[in-house]
Amino acid sequence: MFEFTLSPEPTKAQISGGVYDVVIIGAGAAGLTTAIYTARDGLKTLILERESAGGLAATTEMIENYPGFPDGINGAELLERFRRQAERFGAEIIEFDEVVKVNPIKVGEIEVHTEGGQVYTGKTVVVATGSRPKKLNVPGEKEFYGRGVSYCATCDGPFFKDKNVVIIGAGNSGLQEGLQVLEYAKHVTFLEFLPYTRAERILQERVKNHPKSTLLFNQQVTAIQGDKTVTGVVAVDRETKAEHVYPADGVFIYVGYSPYSAFVADLVETNKWGYIITDEKMRTKVPGLYAIGDVRADNPAQLSVSVGDGAKAALAIRDFILELQG
Amino acid sequence: MALLNDEIVRNVTEMLAGLTNNVRLVVFTTKNGCEYCKEIVQLAQEVAATSPKLTAEVYDFDTARDKAAAYNITMAPAMVIVGARDYGLRYYGIPSGHEFSTLLYGIQRASEGKPDLDPQTLSFLNGLTQPVNIQVFVTPTCPYCPRAAILAYDMAVASDKVIADVVESMEFPELANRFNVMGVPLSVINANSRVEGAAPPYMIVDAIKAALA
Missing domain, CATH: 3.40.30.10 (Glutaredoxin)
Structure with a gap:
């Protein structure tokens, strides 16, 4: 019945220190994959993670499209296995410390500064920071954050047992997370801006066939209402222009993601949305600095793709370090 | 039947081998x-x-x-x-x-008796003259929550004025309702100042200042 996730933060004393062959920023699927490869290859590998290891995939209740798990697997469990595999080969992981600056000193020496005041040095650095949920930017969103507005159904879903919930955004994330909320909630209304959904068909079918759900398209959310806590969501039907207030105790927002790349924005090339541009070997324009996973441009934000990115970067790093050694 | 499987026991044993x-x-x-x-x-x-x-x-x-x-x-x-x-x-x-993770971190910190905090935060905590109670509301499925919880634990280790209560919200619904907890992590200071999310130390320091003002 109970699960015990082992993600303790090592004390600084347990970290070996010195110059690392690879410093990976972000312990999601991409970063952990690079670490599995590089640590197994004998490269001294450090991973820095602002939260607990696992990244976005670890907040997904059930992952059904990752090869090798015909019955699906819980995201936290899968990513815990990634972590253990990386640690088995000697990768060191520091959690709950956020990287605030990356400072290339010379080729083969890049400093990484953290919010906790630590400075780590890597011959190579991999940005694997992923993305974070986009804000909707409507009145009420900020005011009621933590008082009914949430971006994490895994974290906060249980607070809405037998209550009315609105999920804003009916893409893959919205439907997947909404299905989880449906386990607790009295009713879940999905409001999608587009006249259709890009979500996987299997998720669409599950939501449409669920007795406690309503899926509405062409809905532009204009405000989140409340008193001390959320009471409703105001949306305009883009076709009929009619405004409607959907009563809600909870609102989960899944309107896409934005990359977590601001801390390297002055170093690397990014596309107009802030995703980091790399070549096919995951290299940025800074020698020894790589970007992988959801933070990278032209990445479809899929677990399998992040794993592929992580492996490609690890192979490129091996070549880079061999060249450094002459 | 054991709650912790063999592998977790092995890892925890290894982790706690360095307790002082x-x-x-x-x-x-x-x-x-x-x-x-x-x-x-x-x-x-x-x-x-x-x-x-x-x-x-x-x-x-x-x-x-x-x-x-x-x-x-x-x-x-x-x-x-x-x-x-x-x-x-x-x-x-x-x-x-x-x-x-929060439990294991708490054990390590209590054993060592030293907080893992930046100098500014430590200096603020050392200057505290009034009691501070940090209640961190969490759920077991929240991957962001240990960050808020261990920060509160570090602050408690740093100052004998600070008590850090980590509260599993689902098991204490009345308390969670009292503070309108609808999202986690939520840090409540002296029952009158609150910070939503896994906030950095300076935000908790500001909330403590607000609570004591």
């Missing part, structure tokens, strides 16, 4: 509507068995009133993590899921 001072897990159970008290006791005992520096003690909150009062425990189930002294580290509910 002895740590006691002081557990308070209750017969009044406690869904997981049996499991909390079992968990404390299984964790305690991983290190010779660790012990578990169990008290009945409803009868061992003096003991509960000594640790300022006002509700159960509760676990107090006591190192060389009582630094003010408490966990209310069962530390399962991601919150297992």
Whole structure:
């Protein structure tokens, strides 16, 4: 019945220190994959993670499209296995410390500064920071954050047992997370801006066939209402222009993601949305600095793709370090 | 049946091998509507068995009133993590899921007796003259929650004015309702100032200042 996730933060004393062959920023699927490869290859590998290891995939209740798990697997469990595999080969992981600056000193020496005041040095650095949920930017969103507005159904879903919930955004994330909320909630209304959904068909079918759900398209959310806590969501039907207030105790927002790349924005090339541009070997324009996973441009934000990115970067790093050694 | 599987026991044993001072897990159970008290006791005992520096003690909150009062425990189930002294580290509910990390971190910090905080935060905490109670509301499925919880634990280790209560929201619905907890992590300072999310130390410092103003 109970699960015990082992993600303790090592004390600084347990970290070996010195110059690392690879410093990976972000312990999601991409970063952990690079670490599995590089640590197994004998490269001294450090991973820095602002939260607990696992990244976005670890907040997904059930992952059904990752090869090798015909019955699906819980995201936290899968990513815990990634972590253990990386640690088995000697990768060191520091959690709950956020990287605030990356400072290339010379080729083969890049400093990484953290919010906790630590400075780590890597011959190579991999940005694997992923993305974070986009804000909707409507009145009420900020005011009621933590008082009914949430971006994490895994974290906060249980607070809405037998209550009315609105999920804003009916893409893959919205439907997947909404299905989880449906386990607790009295009713879940999905409001999608587009006249259709890009979500996987299997998720669409599950939501449409669920007795406690309503899926509405062409809905532009204009405000989140409340008193001390959320009471409703105001949306305009883009076709009929009619405004409607959907009563809600909870609102989960899944309107896409934005990359977590601001801390390297002055170093690397990014596309107009802030995703980091790399070549096919995951290299940025800074020698020894790589970007992988959801933070990278032209990445479809899929677990399998992040794993592929992580492996490609690890192979490129091996070549880079061999060249450094002459 | 054991709560912790062999692999987790092996990893926890390895992790806690470096404990310096002895740590006691002081557990308070209750017969009044406690869904997981049996499991909390079992968990404390299984964790305690991983290190010779660790012990578990169990008290009945409803009868061992003096003991509960000594640790300022006002509700159960509760676990107090006591190192060389009582630094003010408490966990209310069962530390399962991601919150297992919070428990292990608390044990390490209580053993070492040294916080892992930046100099500015330490300097602020050292200057505290009034009591500060940080209540961190969490759920076991929240991967962001341990960050808020361990920050509160670090602050409690840093200052004898700070008590850090990590509260599993689902097990204390009345308390969670009282503070309108609808998202986690949520840090509440002295019951009158709150910070939503896994906030950096300076935001908690600001909230403490606001609570004491």
